[in-house]
Amino acid sequence: MGAQPIADNLFTDDNMTALIGARNKQTGHIFFPLPLTENDDIEPIALATRGTVWTYTVQRFPPKTPYAGPADPMNFKPYVVAYVSLPGQTMVESRLTGVEPEDVKIGMEVELTAIPLDPDAPADEQVMIHAFQPV
Amino acid sequence: MSDVCIVGAGIHPFGRTEGRDGMDQGVFAVRQALADTGIKWEDIEFAFGGSAASGAADTMVSKLGLTGIQFINVSNGCATGGSALNAAASAIKSGEYEMGMAVGFDKHPRGAFNADPAAYGLPNWYGEAGYMLTTQFFGAKIMRYLHENGLSTEALGRVSEKAFRNGAKTDHAWRRSEVDLETIMNAPMISDPLNKYMFCSPAEGAVALILASEKKAKELGGPMIRLKTSVMRTRPPGSFEVFAASIDNERGGTATELAAKAAFEQAGMGPEDIDVAQLQDTEAGAEIMHMAENGFCAHGDQEKWLIEGRTEINGALPVNTDGGCLACGEPIGASGLRQVYENVIQLRGTAGEHQVPGDPKTAYTQVYGAPGVAAVTILQR
Numbered sequence: 001m002g003a004q005p006i007a008d009n010l011f012t013d014d015n016m017t018a019l020i021g022a023r024n025k026q027t028g029h030i031f032f033p034l035p036l037t038e039n040d041d042i043e044p045i046a047l048a049t050r051g052t053v054w055t056y057t058v059q060r061f062p063p064k065t066p067y068a069g070p071a072d073p074m075n076f077k078p079y080v081v082a083y084v085s086l087p088g089q090t091m092v093e094s095r096l097t098g099v100e101p102e103d104v105k106i107g108m109e110v111e112l113t114a115i116p117l118d119p120d121a122p123a124d125e126q127v128m129i130h131a132f133q134p135v
Numbered sequence: 136m137s138d139v140c141i142v143g144a145g146i147h148p149f150g151r152t153e154g155r156d157g158m159d160q161g162v163f164a165v166r167q168a169l170a171d172t173g174i175k176w177e178d179i180e181f182a183f184g185g186s187a188a189s190g191a192a193d194t195m196v197s198k199l200g201l202t203g204i205q206f207i208n209v210s211n212g213c214a215t216g217g218s219a220l221n222a223a224a225s226a227i228k229s230g231e232y233e234m235g236m237a238v239g240f241d242k243h244p245r246g247a248f249n250a251d252p253a254a255y256g257l258p259n260w261y262g263e264a265g266y267m268l269t270t271q272f273f274g275a276k277i278m279r280y281l282h283e284n285g286l287s288t289e290a291l292g293r294v295s296e297k298a299f300r301n302g303a304k305t306d307h308a309w310r311r312s313e314v315d316l317e318t319i320m321n322a323p324m325i326s327d328p329l330n331k332y333m334f335c336s337p338a339e340g341a342v343a344l345i346l347a348s349e350k351k352a353k354e355l356g357g358p359m360i361r362l363k364t365s366v367m368r369t370r371p372p373g374s375f376e377v378f379a380a381s382i383d384n385e386r387g388g389t390a391t392e393l394a395a396k397a398a399f400e401q402a403g404m405g406p407e408d409i410d411v412a413q414l415q416d417t418e419a420g421a422e423i424m425h426m427a428e429n430g431f432c433a434h435g436d437q438e439k440w441l442i443e444g445r446t447e448i449n450g451a452l453p454v455n456t457d458g459g460c461l462a463c464g465e466p467i468g469a470s471g472l473r474q475v476y477e478n479v480i481q482l483r484g485t486a487g488e489h490q491v492p493g494d495p496k497t498a499y500t501q502v503y504g505a506p507g508v509a510a511v512t513i514l515q516r
Contacts, residue, residue: 006260006263006264007258007260009258021381031380031381031383032380032381033258033261033380035256036256036257036258054279055275055276055278056275057271057274057275057278057326057327057328057329058324058326058327059265059268059271059326060324060325060326061325063265065262066251066252066259066262066263066267067262067263067264067265068262068263068264069263069265079265081265081266081275083275085384086384087384089384090381090382090383090384091381091382091383091384092380092381093266093380093381093382095264095265101327106278106279106282117263129260129264
Protein backbone atom coordinates (compact mmCIF):
# COMPACT_ATOMS: atom_id res chain seq x y z
CA MET A 1 0.00 0.00 0.00
CA GLY A 2 1.43 3.38 -0.99
CA ALA A 3 0.58 6.90 0.03
CA GLN A 4 -3.14 7.37 0.71
CA PRO A 5 -5.31 10.49 0.65
CA ILE A 6 -6.28 11.68 4.14
CA ALA A 7 -9.95 11.01 3.40
CA ASP A 8 -12.35 9.56 0.88
CA ASN A 9 -14.39 12.07 -1.09
CA LEU A 10 -11.59 14.62 -1.02
CA PHE A 11 -9.90 13.90 -4.37
CA THR A 12 -11.58 12.72 -7.59
CA ASP A 13 -9.29 9.68 -7.97
CA ASP A 14 -6.31 7.80 -6.53
CA ASN A 15 -3.89 9.97 -8.48
CA MET A 16 -5.33 12.96 -6.63
CA THR A 17 -5.92 14.78 -9.91
CA ALA A 18 -8.58 17.20 -8.67
CA LEU A 19 -10.51 18.10 -5.54
CA ILE A 20 -14.18 17.16 -5.27
CA GLY A 21 -16.42 20.15 -4.78
CA ALA A 22 -20.16 20.30 -4.20
CA ARG A 23 -22.69 21.94 -6.47
CA ASN A 24 -26.21 22.83 -5.45
CA LYS A 25 -28.41 21.66 -8.34
CA GLN A 26 -31.09 24.28 -7.60
CA THR A 27 -28.92 27.37 -7.19
CA GLY A 28 -25.68 26.42 -8.92
CA HIS A 29 -23.77 27.44 -5.80
CA ILE A 30 -20.41 25.67 -5.62
CA PHE A 31 -18.55 25.00 -2.39
CA PHE A 32 -16.01 22.66 -0.80
CA PRO A 33 -15.83 19.96 0.53
CA LEU A 34 -18.74 17.60 -0.11
CA PRO A 35 -21.13 17.70 2.86
CA LEU A 36 -20.82 14.84 5.36
CA THR A 37 -24.42 13.81 4.83
CA GLU A 38 -26.07 12.96 1.53
CA ASN A 39 -28.41 15.54 0.09
CA ASP A 40 -30.50 15.19 -3.07
CA ASP A 41 -29.83 18.80 -4.03
CA ILE A 42 -26.05 18.42 -3.94
CA GLU A 43 -23.95 16.84 -6.66
CA PRO A 44 -20.17 16.31 -6.68
CA ILE A 45 -18.09 18.17 -9.25
CA ALA A 46 -14.37 18.21 -10.05
CA LEU A 47 -12.89 21.53 -8.99
CA ALA A 48 -10.49 23.46 -11.20
CA THR A 49 -6.84 22.65 -10.53
CA ARG A 50 -5.48 26.12 -11.24
CA GLY A 51 -6.30 29.36 -9.52
CA THR A 52 -4.89 32.43 -7.79
CA VAL A 53 -4.06 33.16 -4.15
CA TRP A 54 -6.82 35.43 -2.75
CA THR A 55 -5.38 35.63 0.73
CA TYR A 56 -3.12 33.62 3.01
CA THR A 57 -1.65 33.33 6.46
CA VAL A 58 1.12 31.29 8.05
CA GLN A 59 0.60 28.74 10.81
CA ARG A 60 3.60 29.58 12.99
CA PHE A 61 3.00 27.29 15.99
CA PRO A 62 2.21 23.57 16.17
CA PRO A 63 -1.58 23.14 16.40
CA LYS A 64 -3.17 21.09 19.17
CA THR A 65 -5.47 18.14 18.53
CA PRO A 66 -7.23 17.31 16.25
CA TYR A 67 -4.11 18.20 14.21
CA ALA A 68 -2.43 14.96 13.13
CA GLY A 69 0.74 16.30 11.49
CA PRO A 70 4.18 16.72 13.06
CA ALA A 71 3.74 18.94 16.11
CA ASP A 72 7.04 18.70 17.96
CA PRO A 73 7.69 22.33 18.95
CA MET A 74 11.46 21.87 18.48
CA ASN A 75 11.32 21.15 14.77
CA PHE A 76 7.83 22.29 13.75
CA LYS A 77 7.90 23.80 10.27
CA PRO A 78 5.43 26.69 9.78
CA TYR A 79 3.05 26.17 6.89
CA VAL A 80 1.13 28.51 4.63
CA VAL A 81 -2.68 28.35 4.55
CA ALA A 82 -4.32 30.19 1.66
CA TYR A 83 -7.67 30.71 0.02
CA VAL A 84 -7.21 29.87 -3.66
CA SER A 85 -9.75 31.40 -6.02
CA LEU A 86 -10.84 28.91 -8.69
CA PRO A 87 -12.41 30.92 -11.51
CA GLY A 88 -16.17 30.55 -11.78
CA GLN A 89 -16.30 28.09 -8.87
CA THR A 90 -15.27 28.96 -5.32
CA MET A 91 -12.28 29.78 -3.15
CA VAL A 92 -10.75 26.71 -1.55
CA GLU A 93 -8.81 26.78 1.70
CA SER A 94 -5.55 25.00 1.09
CA ARG A 95 -1.94 24.74 2.13
CA LEU A 96 0.63 26.22 -0.24
CA THR A 97 3.76 24.23 -0.99
CA GLY A 98 6.94 24.95 -2.93
CA VAL A 99 7.03 28.56 -1.75
CA GLU A 100 8.48 30.09 1.40
CA PRO A 101 6.06 32.11 3.57
CA GLU A 102 8.03 35.31 2.83
CA ASP A 103 7.60 34.83 -0.92
CA VAL A 104 3.83 34.28 -1.05
CA LYS A 105 1.99 37.06 -2.89
CA ILE A 106 -1.72 37.69 -3.13
CA GLY A 107 -2.68 37.13 -6.77
CA MET A 108 0.03 34.56 -7.52
CA GLU A 109 -0.97 31.70 -9.84
CA VAL A 110 -0.98 28.26 -8.30
CA GLU A 111 -1.93 24.70 -9.24
CA LEU A 112 -3.15 21.70 -7.26
CA THR A 113 -0.84 19.03 -5.94
CA ALA A 114 -0.80 16.62 -3.00
CA ILE A 115 1.72 16.60 -0.17
CA PRO A 116 2.36 14.25 2.75
CA LEU A 117 0.93 15.45 6.07
CA ASP A 118 4.17 14.21 7.68
CA PRO A 119 7.07 14.23 5.17
CA ASP A 120 9.17 12.20 7.63
CA ALA A 121 6.74 9.28 7.77
CA PRO A 122 7.73 6.09 5.92
CA ALA A 123 6.73 6.31 2.25
CA ASP A 124 4.18 3.51 2.38
CA GLU A 125 2.42 5.02 5.41
CA GLN A 126 2.14 8.55 4.09
CA VAL A 127 -1.15 10.38 4.37
CA MET A 128 -1.65 12.88 1.57
CA ILE A 129 -3.38 16.25 1.85
CA HIS A 130 -4.23 18.80 -0.82
CA ALA A 131 -1.97 21.77 -1.47
CA PHE A 132 -1.38 24.30 -4.22
CA GLN A 133 2.04 25.20 -5.60
CA PRO A 134 3.23 28.14 -7.71
CA VAL A 135 2.80 27.57 -11.44
CA MET B 136 -43.11 52.24 24.40
CA SER B 137 -40.97 53.04 27.42
CA ASP B 138 -37.34 54.03 26.95
CA VAL B 139 -35.04 51.50 28.60
CA CYS B 140 -32.41 52.82 31.01
CA ILE B 141 -29.32 51.20 32.45
CA VAL B 142 -29.57 51.97 36.14
CA GLY B 143 -26.77 49.84 37.50
CA ALA B 144 -23.62 48.11 36.38
CA GLY B 145 -21.21 45.67 37.98
CA ILE B 146 -18.05 43.95 36.81
CA HIS B 147 -15.76 41.23 38.02
CA PRO B 148 -12.22 42.20 36.94
CA PHE B 149 -11.19 40.47 33.72
CA GLY B 150 -8.10 38.28 33.44
CA ARG B 151 -7.25 35.33 35.65
CA THR B 152 -8.70 34.80 39.13
CA GLU B 153 -7.48 31.57 40.67
CA GLY B 154 -9.92 29.83 42.95
CA ARG B 155 -13.07 31.58 41.69
CA ASP B 156 -15.12 29.88 38.99
CA GLY B 157 -16.94 31.69 36.21
CA MET B 158 -20.33 31.45 37.89
CA ASP B 159 -19.01 33.02 41.11
CA GLN B 160 -17.52 35.83 39.08
CA GLY B 161 -21.01 36.33 37.66
CA VAL B 162 -22.51 36.46 41.16
CA PHE B 163 -19.82 38.99 42.16
CA ALA B 164 -20.79 41.21 39.21
CA VAL B 165 -24.51 40.94 40.04
CA ARG B 166 -23.96 41.96 43.67
CA GLN B 167 -21.87 44.91 42.57
CA ALA B 168 -24.56 45.96 40.08
CA LEU B 169 -27.26 45.73 42.77
CA ALA B 170 -25.18 47.88 45.14
CA ASP B 171 -24.47 50.32 42.31
CA THR B 172 -28.23 50.65 41.66
CA GLY B 173 -29.04 50.88 45.36
CA ILE B 174 -31.47 47.96 45.25
CA LYS B 175 -31.72 44.41 46.58
CA TRP B 176 -31.85 41.13 44.62
CA GLU B 177 -35.51 40.90 45.66
CA ASP B 178 -36.21 44.00 43.52
CA ILE B 179 -35.11 42.24 40.32
CA GLU B 180 -38.15 41.00 38.37
CA PHE B 181 -36.41 38.98 35.64
CA ALA B 182 -33.01 38.09 34.24
CA PHE B 183 -31.36 36.95 31.02
CA GLY B 184 -27.88 35.52 31.25
CA GLY B 185 -25.33 33.29 29.65
CA SER B 186 -21.86 31.84 29.52
CA ALA B 187 -20.11 29.75 26.86
CA ALA B 188 -18.09 27.55 29.22
CA SER B 189 -19.14 28.20 32.83
CA GLY B 190 -22.58 26.69 33.18
CA ALA B 191 -26.23 27.68 33.07
CA ALA B 192 -26.68 31.26 34.27
CA ASP B 193 -30.03 30.62 35.97
CA THR B 194 -28.39 28.38 38.56
CA MET B 195 -26.89 31.50 40.16
CA VAL B 196 -30.22 32.04 41.93
CA SER B 197 -29.00 29.52 44.50
CA LYS B 198 -26.34 32.08 45.47
CA LEU B 199 -28.36 35.26 44.96
CA GLY B 200 -31.65 34.19 46.49
CA LEU B 201 -34.60 32.00 45.56
CA THR B 202 -37.01 34.79 44.73
CA GLY B 203 -38.75 32.77 42.03
CA ILE B 204 -38.05 35.20 39.19
CA GLN B 205 -38.04 34.42 35.48
CA PHE B 206 -34.40 33.70 34.58
CA ILE B 207 -33.75 32.74 30.94
CA ASN B 208 -30.43 31.32 29.74
CA VAL B 209 -28.97 32.72 26.54
CA SER B 210 -26.50 30.86 24.36
CA ASN B 211 -25.55 32.83 21.27
CA GLY B 212 -21.83 32.32 20.75
CA CYS B 213 -19.85 35.53 20.87
CA ALA B 214 -23.12 37.52 20.92
CA THR B 215 -24.31 35.87 24.16
CA GLY B 216 -23.96 39.01 26.28
CA GLY B 217 -25.41 41.23 23.57
CA SER B 218 -28.35 38.89 23.10
CA ALA B 219 -29.04 38.79 26.86
CA LEU B 220 -29.10 42.59 26.92
CA ASN B 221 -31.29 42.69 23.83
CA ALA B 222 -33.81 40.30 25.39
CA ALA B 223 -33.83 42.16 28.71
CA ALA B 224 -34.45 45.46 26.94
CA SER B 225 -37.35 43.94 24.98
CA ALA B 226 -38.94 42.64 28.18
CA ILE B 227 -39.01 46.18 29.57
CA LYS B 228 -40.05 47.85 26.30
CA SER B 229 -43.00 45.48 26.09
CA GLY B 230 -44.27 46.92 29.37
CA GLU B 231 -44.38 43.51 31.03
CA TYR B 232 -41.57 44.33 33.48
CA GLU B 233 -40.16 47.43 35.17
CA MET B 234 -36.69 46.27 36.17
CA GLY B 235 -34.46 43.31 35.33
CA MET B 236 -30.95 42.17 34.68
CA ALA B 237 -28.61 40.98 31.93
CA VAL B 238 -25.57 39.02 33.07
CA GLY B 239 -22.69 37.34 31.24
CA PHE B 240 -19.68 35.48 32.63
CA ASP B 241 -17.04 32.96 31.59
CA LYS B 242 -13.79 31.28 32.51
CA HIS B 243 -11.82 29.64 29.70
CA PRO B 244 -8.66 27.51 29.86
CA ARG B 245 -5.42 29.10 28.69
CA GLY B 246 -4.47 29.11 25.02
CA ALA B 247 -6.45 29.30 21.80
CA PHE B 248 -9.95 27.87 21.76
CA ASN B 249 -9.88 24.19 20.79
CA ALA B 250 -12.50 23.20 18.28
CA ASP B 251 -13.97 19.96 16.99
CA PRO B 252 -14.57 19.82 13.20
CA ALA B 253 -17.77 17.76 13.56
CA ALA B 254 -19.35 20.52 15.67
CA TYR B 255 -19.01 22.79 12.64
CA GLY B 256 -20.25 20.26 10.10
CA LEU B 257 -16.71 19.69 8.81
CA PRO B 258 -14.96 16.39 8.04
CA ASN B 259 -12.25 15.14 10.38
CA TRP B 260 -9.50 15.72 7.79
CA TYR B 261 -10.07 19.46 8.15
CA GLY B 262 -8.77 19.31 11.70
CA GLU B 263 -6.16 16.62 11.10
CA ALA B 264 -4.60 18.60 8.23
CA GLY B 265 -4.22 21.67 10.45
CA TYR B 266 -7.00 24.08 9.49
CA MET B 267 -9.06 24.05 12.70
CA LEU B 268 -7.55 27.20 14.19
CA THR B 269 -9.37 30.48 14.73
CA THR B 270 -6.04 32.32 14.55
CA GLN B 271 -5.61 31.29 10.88
CA PHE B 272 -8.99 32.79 10.01
CA PHE B 273 -8.12 36.11 11.62
CA GLY B 274 -4.73 36.20 9.91
CA ALA B 275 -6.08 35.36 6.46
CA LYS B 276 -8.97 37.81 6.75
CA ILE B 277 -6.91 40.83 7.79
CA MET B 278 -4.14 39.89 5.30
CA ARG B 279 -6.67 40.38 2.51
CA TYR B 280 -8.15 43.52 4.08
CA LEU B 281 -4.76 45.24 4.43
CA HIS B 282 -3.95 44.32 0.80
CA GLU B 283 -7.27 45.60 -0.57
CA ASN B 284 -7.18 48.84 1.36
CA GLY B 285 -3.53 49.82 1.18
CA LEU B 286 -2.90 49.54 4.92
CA SER B 287 0.41 48.52 6.49
CA THR B 288 1.02 45.99 9.24
CA GLU B 289 2.13 48.89 11.43
CA ALA B 290 -1.53 49.92 11.64
CA LEU B 291 -2.11 46.64 13.49
CA GLY B 292 0.70 47.48 15.89
CA ARG B 293 -0.80 50.89 16.56
CA VAL B 294 -4.11 49.31 17.57
CA SER B 295 -2.33 47.03 20.06
CA GLU B 296 -0.20 49.88 21.39
CA LYS B 297 -3.35 51.91 22.10
CA ALA B 298 -5.09 48.92 23.69
CA PHE B 299 -2.30 48.36 26.20
CA ARG B 300 -2.00 52.10 26.86
CA ASN B 301 -5.72 52.25 27.72
CA GLY B 302 -5.65 48.96 29.62
CA ALA B 303 -2.89 50.33 31.85
CA LYS B 304 -5.38 52.99 33.02
CA THR B 305 -8.33 50.65 33.58
CA ASP B 306 -9.10 48.87 36.86
CA HIS B 307 -11.06 46.03 35.27
CA ALA B 308 -8.47 45.31 32.54
CA TRP B 309 -6.18 42.28 32.55
CA ARG B 310 -3.09 43.63 30.74
CA ARG B 311 -2.08 46.66 32.78
CA SER B 312 1.30 47.50 31.23
CA GLU B 313 2.02 49.64 28.21
CA VAL B 314 3.95 48.07 25.32
CA ASP B 315 5.72 50.31 22.80
CA LEU B 316 5.17 50.03 19.05
CA GLU B 317 8.68 48.76 18.31
CA THR B 318 8.36 45.90 20.81
CA ILE B 319 4.95 45.03 19.37
CA MET B 320 6.18 45.01 15.77
CA ASN B 321 9.16 42.78 16.62
CA ALA B 322 7.18 40.15 18.55
CA PRO B 323 6.95 36.54 17.33
CA MET B 324 4.39 35.95 14.60
CA ILE B 325 1.35 33.77 15.43
CA SER B 326 -0.57 33.79 12.16
CA ASP B 327 0.76 36.33 9.68
CA PRO B 328 0.34 39.31 9.69
CA LEU B 329 -0.77 39.00 13.34
CA ASN B 330 1.80 38.52 16.08
CA LYS B 331 1.49 37.69 19.75
CA TYR B 332 0.65 41.26 20.84
CA MET B 333 -2.15 41.48 18.26
CA PHE B 334 -4.41 38.71 19.56
CA CYS B 335 -6.62 38.75 22.62
CA SER B 336 -6.54 35.69 24.86
CA PRO B 337 -9.38 33.59 26.19
CA ALA B 338 -9.84 34.80 29.75
CA GLU B 339 -12.24 35.18 32.66
CA GLY B 340 -14.63 37.84 33.81
CA ALA B 341 -18.24 38.80 34.37
CA VAL B 342 -20.55 41.76 33.87
CA ALA B 343 -24.06 42.45 35.14
CA LEU B 344 -26.27 45.31 34.03
CA ILE B 345 -29.54 46.36 35.66
CA LEU B 346 -32.14 47.69 33.24
CA ALA B 347 -35.27 49.62 34.12
CA SER B 348 -38.12 51.46 32.50
CA GLU B 349 -37.81 55.23 32.23
CA LYS B 350 -40.36 55.65 35.03
CA LYS B 351 -38.51 53.30 37.36
CA ALA B 352 -35.16 54.89 36.51
CA LYS B 353 -36.50 58.33 37.45
CA GLU B 354 -37.70 56.95 40.79
CA LEU B 355 -34.25 55.55 41.47
CA GLY B 356 -32.85 59.02 40.86
CA GLY B 357 -29.49 58.11 39.29
CA PRO B 358 -28.06 59.39 36.02
CA MET B 359 -30.41 58.58 33.10
CA ILE B 360 -28.39 56.35 30.79
CA ARG B 361 -30.77 55.43 27.99
CA LEU B 362 -30.34 52.30 25.91
CA LYS B 363 -31.42 53.85 22.61
CA THR B 364 -31.09 50.62 20.70
CA SER B 365 -29.82 47.07 21.01
CA VAL B 366 -29.59 45.11 17.77
CA MET B 367 -28.34 41.63 16.95
CA ARG B 368 -27.83 40.39 13.39
CA THR B 369 -26.55 37.25 11.65
CA ARG B 370 -24.39 37.12 8.54
CA PRO B 371 -25.47 37.95 4.98
CA PRO B 372 -24.33 35.89 1.93
CA GLY B 373 -20.66 36.17 0.98
CA SER B 374 -19.31 37.05 4.42
CA PHE B 375 -15.96 35.57 5.52
CA GLU B 376 -16.30 33.54 8.71
CA VAL B 377 -14.20 31.21 10.82
CA PHE B 378 -13.67 27.54 9.85
CA ALA B 379 -14.64 27.93 6.19
CA ALA B 380 -13.12 25.26 3.94
CA SER B 381 -14.33 27.39 1.04
CA ILE B 382 -15.68 30.89 0.59
CA ASP B 383 -17.57 32.32 -2.36
CA ASN B 384 -15.66 34.11 -5.11
CA GLU B 385 -18.40 36.72 -5.01
CA ARG B 386 -17.85 38.68 -1.81
CA GLY B 387 -20.69 40.11 0.28
CA GLY B 388 -21.34 42.23 3.35
CA THR B 389 -20.96 41.49 7.06
CA ALA B 390 -23.19 40.90 10.07
CA THR B 391 -21.65 44.00 11.64
CA GLU B 392 -22.71 46.19 8.71
CA LEU B 393 -26.29 44.93 9.05
CA ALA B 394 -26.37 45.48 12.82
CA ALA B 395 -24.78 48.94 12.61
CA LYS B 396 -27.19 50.12 9.92
CA ALA B 397 -30.23 48.91 11.88
CA ALA B 398 -28.94 50.40 15.13
CA PHE B 399 -28.32 53.85 13.67
CA GLU B 400 -31.75 53.81 12.03
CA GLN B 401 -33.50 52.80 15.26
CA ALA B 402 -31.62 55.39 17.31
CA GLY B 403 -32.18 58.13 14.73
CA MET B 404 -28.47 58.90 14.71
CA GLY B 405 -25.45 58.52 12.48
CA PRO B 406 -21.82 57.59 13.16
CA GLU B 407 -20.95 61.30 13.39
CA ASP B 408 -23.18 61.60 16.47
CA ILE B 409 -21.19 59.07 18.53
CA ASP B 410 -18.81 60.38 21.23
CA VAL B 411 -17.14 57.09 22.27
CA ALA B 412 -17.13 53.57 20.77
CA GLN B 413 -16.19 50.08 21.94
CA LEU B 414 -15.54 47.86 18.90
CA GLN B 415 -14.83 44.12 18.82
CA ASP B 416 -11.05 43.65 18.78
CA THR B 417 -10.52 39.90 19.00
CA GLU B 418 -7.33 40.79 17.22
CA ALA B 419 -5.91 44.14 16.15
CA GLY B 420 -7.22 43.76 12.60
CA ALA B 421 -10.79 43.41 13.82
CA GLU B 422 -10.74 46.92 15.30
CA ILE B 423 -9.46 48.27 11.98
CA MET B 424 -12.15 46.51 9.92
CA HIS B 425 -14.87 47.44 12.42
CA MET B 426 -14.00 51.15 12.38
CA ALA B 427 -15.18 51.10 8.76
CA GLU B 428 -17.89 48.41 8.95
CA ASN B 429 -19.67 50.42 11.64
CA GLY B 430 -19.48 53.53 9.46
CA PHE B 431 -17.04 55.61 11.51
CA CYS B 432 -14.50 56.00 8.71
CA ALA B 433 -14.00 54.96 5.10
CA HIS B 434 -12.26 51.68 4.30
CA GLY B 435 -8.57 52.51 4.00
CA ASP B 436 -8.63 55.61 6.22
CA GLN B 437 -7.94 53.67 9.44
CA GLU B 438 -4.15 53.98 9.44
CA LYS B 439 -4.38 57.76 9.01
CA TRP B 440 -6.85 57.88 11.89
CA LEU B 441 -4.53 55.84 14.10
CA ILE B 442 -1.44 57.93 13.24
CA GLU B 443 -3.38 61.12 13.97
CA GLY B 444 -4.58 59.70 17.30
CA ARG B 445 -8.24 60.13 16.41
CA THR B 446 -9.26 56.96 18.28
CA GLU B 447 -7.25 57.73 21.42
CA ILE B 448 -9.07 58.56 24.67
CA ASN B 449 -8.57 62.28 23.95
CA GLY B 450 -9.21 61.95 20.20
CA ALA B 451 -12.22 62.81 18.06
CA LEU B 452 -13.70 59.31 18.39
CA PRO B 453 -12.17 57.34 21.29
CA VAL B 454 -12.28 53.59 20.53
CA ASN B 455 -11.86 50.80 23.09
CA THR B 456 -11.20 53.13 25.99
CA ASP B 457 -10.68 50.26 28.46
CA GLY B 458 -8.21 48.48 26.18
CA GLY B 459 -10.87 46.26 24.61
CA CYS B 460 -10.43 42.52 24.27
CA LEU B 461 -6.73 42.99 23.58
CA ALA B 462 -6.14 44.32 27.12
CA CYS B 463 -9.09 42.69 28.91
CA GLY B 464 -9.03 39.22 27.34
CA GLU B 465 -12.14 37.52 26.06
CA PRO B 466 -14.51 35.62 28.31
CA ILE B 467 -17.06 34.92 25.57
CA GLY B 468 -20.23 35.34 27.64
CA ALA B 469 -19.11 38.58 29.27
CA SER B 470 -17.25 40.36 26.50
CA GLY B 471 -20.15 42.20 24.88
CA LEU B 472 -21.50 43.36 28.22
CA ARG B 473 -18.05 44.65 29.23
CA GLN B 474 -18.25 47.07 26.32
CA VAL B 475 -21.60 48.35 27.59
CA TYR B 476 -20.29 48.55 31.17
CA GLU B 477 -17.39 50.67 29.93
CA ASN B 478 -19.80 52.99 28.11
CA VAL B 479 -22.01 53.35 31.19
CA ILE B 480 -19.08 54.57 33.30
CA GLN B 481 -17.90 56.82 30.45
CA LEU B 482 -21.33 58.47 30.19
CA ARG B 483 -21.55 58.85 33.96
CA GLY B 484 -18.11 60.47 33.93
CA THR B 485 -16.77 57.98 36.49
CA ALA B 486 -14.18 56.18 34.35
CA GLY B 487 -11.29 57.80 36.24
CA GLU B 488 -7.92 57.65 34.51
CA HIS B 489 -9.40 56.41 31.24
CA GLN B 490 -12.30 58.89 31.23
CA VAL B 491 -13.02 60.44 27.84
CA PRO B 492 -12.84 64.24 28.24
CA GLY B 493 -15.56 66.66 27.10
CA ASP B 494 -18.58 65.12 28.82
CA PRO B 495 -19.52 62.36 26.30
CA LYS B 496 -23.27 62.01 25.68
CA THR B 497 -23.50 59.08 23.22
CA ALA B 498 -21.71 55.75 23.28
CA TYR B 499 -21.60 52.81 20.86
CA THR B 500 -20.73 49.12 21.26
CA GLN B 501 -20.26 46.36 18.69
CA VAL B 502 -19.46 42.69 19.21
CA TYR B 503 -18.72 40.27 16.40
CA GLY B 504 -17.91 36.61 16.47
CA ALA B 505 -18.56 33.04 15.46
CA PRO B 506 -20.46 31.89 13.51
CA GLY B 507 -21.02 35.28 11.90
CA VAL B 508 -23.03 37.23 14.46
CA ALA B 509 -22.88 40.85 15.52
CA ALA B 510 -24.61 42.93 18.18
CA VAL B 511 -24.67 46.72 18.50
CA THR B 512 -25.89 49.02 21.25
CA ILE B 513 -26.15 52.79 21.46
CA LEU B 514 -26.40 54.51 24.82
CA GLN B 515 -27.32 58.14 25.40
CA ARG B 516 -27.29 60.27 28.51
